[in-house]
Amino acid sequence: MALTFKDLVEVDFGKLGAAVADWKKAVDGLKKSAESARTGMRAKSDSAHWAGVNATVTREFVAKTAEEVSDLHAEADSIYRVLDDGHTQLVALQKRMKTAVGDDASKLGIRVEDIGDGKVRCFFPHVRGDTDERTQEQLDSRQELESRINGILAEAAEVDGSVARALAKSHGNDRHNAGHSTYGSLNDAEVERAVELARKGDKMSDAELRELNVLLRFNSKEDDGEFATGFYKGLGGPEKALQFYAEMSIDGTSGDATKTRLDAVRDLQKVMGYTLANATDSHHAHHLPDDWGAQFRRLGTQQIGWERGQWNKPYGYQVLGGLLRYGNYDSKFLNPIAEHITQLHKKDPYFFLSNKPAGNPDTYGFNPSGKLGTGNDPLNSVLESLGHSPEAAQKFFTEAPTAYDEDGTEKKGDPGFKSYLDLFTDKDFKWTVDTNATNVLADEDKTKAALNFGPEALGHALEAATTGRPYDSDATADAIRHSGPQAQLVHDIVDKFGENPDLIRHNENGDLDDEETGPLYGLRGSLGDITAEYMGDFQRAMYQEDPSSDLFPTFGTAAALDPNHTARFLGEVGQDPDAYSAITTAQQAYTTDVVDHVINGSSHSTASLDGRVDAAVAPGSAIAGVMSDARAHAIYHYHTASDTEFNEAAADKQKWVNRILGMGIEKVGERVPIAGAPLEWASEDIQESIMKSIEQDTSNEAETQAGDEYTQGRTAALDSARAAVDHALAKNDTIDPDTADDLRRAARTSAGRSHSDGAQWKSESSKN
Structure with a gap:
């Protein structure tokens, strides 16, 4: 019961x-x-x-x-x-x-x-007279x-x-014998039961598998790692753990598996991953011995079997990759594995694909989730793992690489490249088609989608590395102050794609026959999120703001972006609907906060208030101009998206409003708590304003041919600047109506001028 x-x-x-x-x-x-x-x-x-x-x-x-x-x-x-x-x-x-x-x-x-x-x-209970909407x-x-x-x-x-x-x-139900099972804690009993179930392997019933999943789900979160460590030790070591997961994955993804079984195995993939992350965290009181990592690396290039006489055996990394996709892993455990897999891929991109199970559904195998590849190429898996492991991701991209032999042991010397950012953005780096489909190259659409799995996972890893949060973290997750290594990585990313925008260009059946689609356009959505996170740095770069200025504060260490690279970077990234929405949302929220600081904050400036509002609005409006131009290019030059897609993407990016405002709390203090959080504005009002702006920023082909800088986006930028001033004035009853009109006028004028600047910068940079 x-x-x-x-x-x-x-x-x-x-x-x-x-x-x-x-x-x-x-x-x-x-x-x-x-x-x-x-x-x-x-x-x-x-x-x-x-x-x-x-x-x-x-x-x-x-x-x-x-x-x-x-x-x-x-x-x-x-x-x-x-x-x-x-x-x-x-x-x-x-x-x-x-x-x-x-x-x-x-x-x-x-x-x-x-x-x-x-x-x-x-x-919601019905209330008489209520519309129930x-x-x-x-x-x-x-x-x-x-x-x-x-x-x-x-x-x-x-x-x-x-x-x-x-x-x-x-x-023990024996009234005359007290010698039965004894436990030092409830945890011990739960570990015993979990291992008991796991030892049944694919003979577990659906009910037993659900029970195992429940045990792992609710006990893998323990701060001390006791349950997780006990469970993996109970499986019998790294190879036994891989054999168990491999057996269960194939059992649940085979052609005769029921939907119930497939769902349970997908759940097992997640909870075993979370449990492994907990068990390998060296900061916990209980954790697996360090040599588990070395053993996993040794097994990575060895074939793993779990049945007597088995013919088709996966490599250890193909199995392990399915688990690594879930959980926030300790860098001490994850990074040597990530480096080893990447170097193996560099040496032979198709090594792991040589034994892929062609002719099966893509959910078949060791990534039952089916997300971003089948899991045959462990590079995609380990990049996803870094995307969920911020500390490990930061170290992976900012520290000097370590060279590894094929057996996973360290070797002297360097691996032949300076950084993993350099390696992955090399035009000669090979991304694989990670799918089980037969003759996949004959299906152009499926090939393009599969080739994007790796770049998308790379984007997730870069997001985690630069923001300090898992890329898919909850929308309400706190912002984390940017460290020196994180800010430097963002600087390097902007330089990399600002100098080589063709790497992320997407010319989908476009009119520009001389431009090819770049191999990394699939990570533009993540680059948009990174831009949103570092909006203060990007606004500083637009008009080369002095590093000592506090008008456009950064959140932590400044990234010191190159202005020329910044404009080209934004122009290329903004052509992606998700990136455009993230950047536009963050820009307007940040600009609103800056305008509030000018009107309601303290200042020793002798400049006029309207002049300072003019300056506060300008960088954000210039970014809006770049975004308008990028949107027009995506729709009419490259044919990669429609106005509808840009508008639909906007709703998913409203998380940036509260996150950006949260970054500003330190600067402006807590004056108007909203719903218990010390945010400066009624975020719902700002979100509504942003949605109207994005929906207004449309373009028709005639306008594009006449000049991209004169799109509807200019009007949207003016309205956004006026709204920012209105928000600030709503809290200040010391400013008379005439002065308020002057401030609105200054904001609109600056926004129009700067929007045109941004659109022109983007158009000119595209020709270089």
Whole structure:
């Protein structure tokens, strides 16, 4: 019977706490009894001079009695520890549940309904006279709350089930024998069960596989790594771990596997990855020995089999790559593997593809998720891993490379290149077509898509390296101050693609026959996110702002971007709808914050206020001009996207509003908390303004032929600048109406002029 919502919310864990206390007393009492039996009765019996029947029967009875008292103590101690851990975890889960239901649901006006089977649904109750129409943000909040509550319930059910199972094994159902399974903690019992299930391999039923997934999911998050380390050690070592995952992956992705089995194996891929990341984190109190990394590297180029007489065997890195795609890995473990795989790929890009299972669905194999490749090429997998491992990614791209032999051992000398950024952006670097399809080259569209898997994964890795967050982190994740190495990497990225924009150019059936599509255009979306993250640095570069200026603050160490490279970089990156939306959203949010600082902040400047507003608006408007021109080029020159695609991409990039405003808190102080967060503006208003601006920034072919700088985007830039001033004025009642009009006028004039500058820079740089 599943643990219900009502069970968790209403149960009185005080009674369980009292039982835990009672068991602790029993343990202490039995400990004394066991010690007394060992040092008293048993010791005297062993030293006595028995004769006749007493020499055997009585002595054996005394020894057996002493042993049984000791077993009773061990059993009681096991029960106490399991109950104590279970009580602690359930109390914490109940507290989280009451917060979700009592605080969060009430605040959102949401009702929670128990629908049975350990699940709830959340809904907005109908109020008479209400239209029942909800914003997307409200719907997203409802879904997030429902998922959170169901997750808490599922975790509580796992704890409840593990406690019950451990108690049963400790007791053993034998009234005359106390010697059964003993556990030092609930964790020990959960590890035992997880390993017990894993040893069944593909003989696990669907229900057993779901149980294993639940055990891994809720225990792989432990701060000390105890469960994760125990689980992987229990599998029997690196090769056994690879064999188990390989067996399960093929079982779940084979042609005769059910949809239920495939979904469970996809889940296994994730939770085993998270668990491996936890187990290999050297910062944890419990972690796998360092030689696990060396063994994985040795196994990387060896074929791994799991069945007797198996013919087709994958390489170790193909199997391991499926696990590495999930989890935030310690650089000490991940980076040697990432360097080894990259160097193997450089030497022979097709080494791992020689045994790909052609003629199967792309989900078949060791990347059941099917995302960014089949997993036959482990380079894509390890780049995705770096995309989820920010610290490792930063070190990978900013520290000097280490050379590795084919067996994964370090070797003297350098690997033949200065940095991995240089290597991946070399025009001669080979990206592979990672798909199981037969004769894939005959399908041009599929080939193009598959060739983009590697560059997209590279973009994810660069995002993590430069932002300090996993590339797909939650939209509400905090911004992290930029370190020196991160800022230098951004500088190098802008220089690299500013000097070589053809690397990321996409000429899809365009009119420019003399321009070829670049091999790395697939990472432009990530470059857009990096630009948004470093918006202060990009605005500084537009008009060569003095490094000591505080008008356009950077968030942490400044990237000191080259202005010429910056314009060309933005012009090429902005042709991607996702990148355009991220850059435009961040630009307008940042400009709004800067204008607020000018109007409402303190300043010793003797320049006029309207002159300072003019200067505050100019860089952002110039970037808007570059973006308008880039959008027009993408639609009419390169035929890579439509206005509809640009507009649709915008909604997904609104996370940059709060993130950019969050970066500005340090500068302007907390004056108007919004929804409990010390953000300076009502972000919903800014988001609405940005969406209107992006939808307004359209272009028709006639306008493009007449001159790209005169698109509708200029009007959008003017409106955006005016809106930034209006936001600032709304908080300042000391500025009279005439001055307010002058400030709006100065902002509009500056925006129009700078927008034209930006469009012209982009058009001229495209000709160079």
